[in-house]
Amino acid sequence: MDDSAASKVVEGRTRPGAQVPLAGVMGWPVAHSRSPVLHGHWLQRHGVAGHYVPLAVRPEHLAQVLHALPRAGFVGVNVTIPHKEAVLALADVVTDRAALIGAANTLTFRPDGTIHADNTDGHGFIANLMQQAPGWRPASGPAAVIGAGGAARAVVAALLDSGVPELRIANRTRARAERIREDFGARVIVHDWSQLDEMLEGATTVVNSTSMGMKGGPPLDLSLDALSPGALVTDLVYTPLDTDFLRAARARGCATVDGLGMLLHQAAPGFERWFGLRPEVDEALRAAVLG
Structure with a gap:
């Protein structure tokens, strides 16, 4: 105004x-x-x-x-x-x-x-993490982003601005992830969708930016065996508020943040x-x- x-x-x-x-x-x-x-x-x-x-x-x-x-x-x-x-x-x-x-x-x-x-989506994403997980430090290690749609682009921009040293991204259609690398630079590393599980290894911030896991939709099907218990995991889906992805991450000892914020x-x-x-x-x- x-x-x-x-x-x-x-x-x-x-x-x-x-x-x-x-x-x-x-x-x-x-x-x-x-x-x-x-x-x-x-x-x-x-x-x-x-x-x-x-x-x-x-x-x-x-x-x-x-x-x-x-x-x-x-x-x-x-x-x-x-x-x-x-x-x-x-x-x-x-x-x-x-x-x-x-x-x-x-x-x-x-x-x-x-x-x-x-x-303002990127602002909302970072502000939510800072509020719900005040100990989160974006520069502490790589971030892994699942999905490469419009929401993912806002998340990628915000994470890079916040100082993540490396940003890994995987999408079912690899070309969309490649476009993000072209637009956002060398800190972005594209992984094949088949490498989704491995992409999580060593990541300190993990984001599901897809609609998978939303009520009534297909699940986000991936193994969290490579996920470090010290990682912060967030899901942009907020219906349901506590997704299967977040519950599985908590079971590994990870801090989690829902997408409503x-x-x-x-x-x-x-x-x-x-x-x-x-x-x-x-x-x-x-x-x-x-x-």
């Missing part, structure tokens, strides 16, 4: 005459999104006069809807599947990290009419830009979103 709009938020309320800011999450479909509950919790908790709504937008209507939203009082939106890549071509300003990742999840509509596109932390920068204050990610928020 711009400074003038943010200044209208005083002690959690908007001054008389100020336009109530609107924000939302845009996707197709979008009914499953937990973002309205998440942002709604913050709005209510802080007494902010604002609204956050789901916006079901077909791909063929994306450009038309996106350019109409600021005129309808929207100050920004989150973007989810299938629009995260397409919005880059529609934005006026794209952050370096969103360009490198190749996707945006947070759009801010500026007072001059321009659309600012950013990707990434969703919560990635939302905070957008809320601050749109509504003028930085919200907290705490147990009350987790309970609200899970409930």
Whole structure:
């Protein structure tokens, strides 16, 4: 949110005459999104006069809807599947990290009419690890990332920025992992999917960035025999919250972090830009979103 709009938020309320800011999450479909509950919790908790709504937008209507939203009082939106890549071509300003990742999840509509596109998924990923595993040290050893989709690109960027000395990655379609190595540099080492088990040997951070293990989907089938008990293991899947992958890692003595916190932390920068204050990610928020 711009400074003038943010200044209208005083002690959690908007001054008389100020336009109530609107924000939302845009996707197709979008009914499953937990973002309205998440942002709604913050709005209510802080007494902010604002609204956050789901916006079901077909791909063929994306450009038309996106350019109409600021005129309808929207100050920004989150973007989810299938629009995260397409919005880059529609934005006026794209952050370096969103360009490198190749996707945006947070759009801010500026007072001059321009659309600012950013990707806060990497921020959410790192903030979640720091909060749930405060002893985690990214520079302590190699990281291993399973999967090479859009979420993986955000995770790879964040891990490299955090100082991991080596990043191993494997994907069912090797070409996608090779593309990540081309885009992110020599610290990225690509492994064949058949080498998935061996890729874990010596890794101090292990990430499942695929949807495997999600409720109703195929399992993440791999052996953890090579996994060090001192590794930190995290799964971006959060339905179920405690996946088979995390339970198996804990059985080996590993510290584990679930994926819900990434969703919560990635939302905070957008809320601050749109509504003028930085919200907290705490147990009350987790309970609200899970409930």
